[in-house]
Amino acid sequence: MWAFLIVRGNVSVRRLANTVTFCDGHGVFFVAASGQFRTAANSRASQPFAGAQVSRVLRCRESDPDYDHPMSSDELSFDQRGLPVMSLVRVHNLSVSLDGFGAGADQSLEAPFGHAGQRLVRWFMGTRSFHVMQDQQGGSTGIDDAFASNWGPGIGVEIMGRNKFGPQRGPWTDEEWKGWWGEEPPFHTPVFVLTHHVRPSIEMKGGTTFHFIDASPAQALAAAKEAAGGLDVRIGGGPATIRQFLAAGLIDHMHIALVPILLGCGESLWDGLEGLEERFAIESVSSPSGVTHVTFTRR
Numbered sequence: 001m002w003a004f005l006i007v008r009g010n011v012s013v014r015r016l017a018n019t020v021t022f023c024d025g026h027g028v029f030f031v032a033a034s035g036q037f038r039t040a041a042n043s044r045a046s047q048p049f050a051g052a053q054v055s056r057v058l059r060c061r062e063s064d065p066d067y068d069h070p071m072s073s074d075e076l077s078f079d080q081r082g083l084p085v086m087s088l089v090r091v092h093n094l095s096v097s098l099d100g101f102g103a104g105a106d107q108s109l110e111a112p113f114g115h116a117g118q119r120l121v122r123w124f125m126g127t128r129s130f131h132v133m134q135d136q137q138g139g140s141t142g143i144d145d146a147f148a149s150n151w152g153p154g155i156g157v158e159i160m161g162r163n164k165f166g167p168q169r170g171p172w173t174d175e176e177w178k179g180w181w182g183e184e185p186p187f188h189t190p191v192f193v194l195t196h197h198v199r200p201s202i203e204m205k206g207g208t209t210f211h212f213i214d215a216s217p218a219q220a221l222a223a224a225k226e227a228a229g230g231l232d233v234r235i236g237g238g239p240a241t242i243r244q245f246l247a248a249g250l251i252d253h254m255h256i257a258l259v260p261i262l263l264g265c266g267e268s269l270w271d272g273l274e275g276l277e278e279r280f281a282i283e284s285v286s287s288p289s290g291v292t293h294v295t296f297t298r299r
Contacts, residue, residue: 087225088232091242091254092151094269095120098258101266102239109167112180119261123291124148133186143287147255156231157224158187161241162195165210171197178202179210190227192220194241217248239269246273254280254296 096102097120104114113120124130128139129148139145162168166177179185184205193212202210213220224233235245245251256269270276280296287293 087156087228087230088154088252089221089235089245089250090155090232091235091237091251091256093124093148093255093257094237094239094242095124095257095259096239096269097261097263097266099262099264100268100270101263102237102242102269103163103267104263105266107163107167112167114266116261116263116266120259120263123257123259123287123289126289143285143293144257144289144291147257147293150255151234154232155189155234156228157189158191158234158236159220159224159241159245160191160193160236161238162193163240164236164238165193165195172199175199178204184208190224191236192224192227194220217245217250221245221250239267243269243271243273246276249279251296252298256294256296258284258292258294260290260292 094102097116101116102120104111104116104120107114111117118125123144126140127145127148128141129145129151131137131139165179168174168177185191185208188207191208191210192215193210194215195212196214197212198214199212201212204210213223215223221233235242235251242251242254246254276296279299281299282294282296284292284294
């Protein structure tokens with residue numbers, strides 16, 4: 001089981017792959033699959049420590065029988081030193097082909113992902129996380145879902161490019177268009193849509209409101225952080241939007257799903273980003289699906 005804690009008090013907190021460690025000056029503890037407090041030194045079950053109050057344990061792995069797979073929460077974020085930060089800028093579940101394309105060519109109403117079809121996102125569509133977003137049962141609960149499920153917790157706002165919102169280009173010819181996601185989109189937060197053609201905001205069911213702004217990445221991020229209430233900001237794509245935020249040095253954490261397909265053309269993620277690896281600590285893990293999950297964490 002994975003567990004995420006919010007610890008209040010004079011305590012440092014660190015989120016690791018499948019545990020949470022924290023220290024109150026008397027020793028380092030972690031939460032194991034049983035949910036018990038244990039010391040790192042001797043792994044014996046320990047009592048909750050003085051000087052801190054655990055306000056929530058959010059259980060979010062399938063081995064927990066009470067696992068309800070929340071897609072958003074009010075969790076705080078912590079830096080690599082275990083210290084709380086006001087807001088991180090995150091990218092999750094961005095699928096990229098072996099030749100570097102994050103979207104296919106020729107997007108249209110009938111082909112939201114262009115000529116790539118569902119090949120880039122098939123790994124995600126098979127996960128439990130995706131099924132929950134669709135109000136469906138089932139889905140895989142392995143490595144792919146472990147990464148996919150990180151999409152929602154701790155997010156207060158999303159920023160997306162206009163191409164993610166819909167297939168129209170230029171001035172809006174159909175202001176009845178409300179996105180690909182139906183009457184209740186899965187975001188449940190404010191969403192800032194970057195466009196040169198501003199239009200009135202659209203309030204949807206479930207807490208999603210689309211705001212259309214003409215802004216640089218830095219300006220959009222400033223507006224998003226103000227609306228996020230101290231929670232993290234997700235840069236939702238498409239690849240051109242994420243590339244702009246990377247070029248501006250504004251992304252703290254990024255998860256790329258490297259999909260073993262070749263597209264030949266489309267929207268490249270990496271153009272103009274030579275040397276990007278020098279700014280991030282990079283780790284990867286392979287899934288039985290054939291996808292390689294690569295994470296970039298700002299140094």
